Amino acid sequence: MVHEQTPGDPGGFLSAPGLRLRHLPRWLAAADALQQELLASVPWKQEHILLFGKRHPLPRLTCWMADPGCTYRYSGLEQVSEPWLPALLLLREQLEQLCGHGLNSLLLNLYRSGGDAMGCHADDEPELEPAASIVSLSLGATRTLRFKPKPRSGLAQESCPVALELGHGDLLLMDPPTQQHWLHELPRRKRVQQSRINLTFRQIRQPA
């Protein structure tokens, strides 16, 4: 199935082989207040990655909040956990009810303008519980999230493009087995001046 979202699209379920998405536009009524609070209170960090021996700043600011014992590495970076903000703990409870399982960790990304971006990847690190959804909330500027099948997924590349416009207060649930078969990315949008915050709530596997 090929899906290019059109303006005014009411959202809903989106599925293709190996892809399960639920898009709930304007899900959060208090999106303005949360955006302002996060811009002011989150200890945003500029992380760097090593590429061919050279340090490069990630094209976004980030922060990791998680329960004790939930460590996570991505792009070779071990995330140092910050304490949960009370507003985010409340949100987490609501989202846990919605998705029906625990969400013990949260990656926050701040895209300062359309020049900031996220490269093509899957949230399929071994620490993440593969049977859990990844629950993503967007605040601020509308940006496009694009999905494409993993090269060795056996899925036809013509299932592309799947693109979602994620606006202020929109919720996106990426349900299993999406991360096993599909990659996603947030491309640059040079004309976008405003910032965007994205929160991805996750479930890290913990030792039994």
Ligand SMILES: O=C(O)CCC(=O)C(=O)O
């Ligand atoms: O900003 C987004 O919507 C995508 C974020 C993302 O892909 C991630 O945190 O893994």
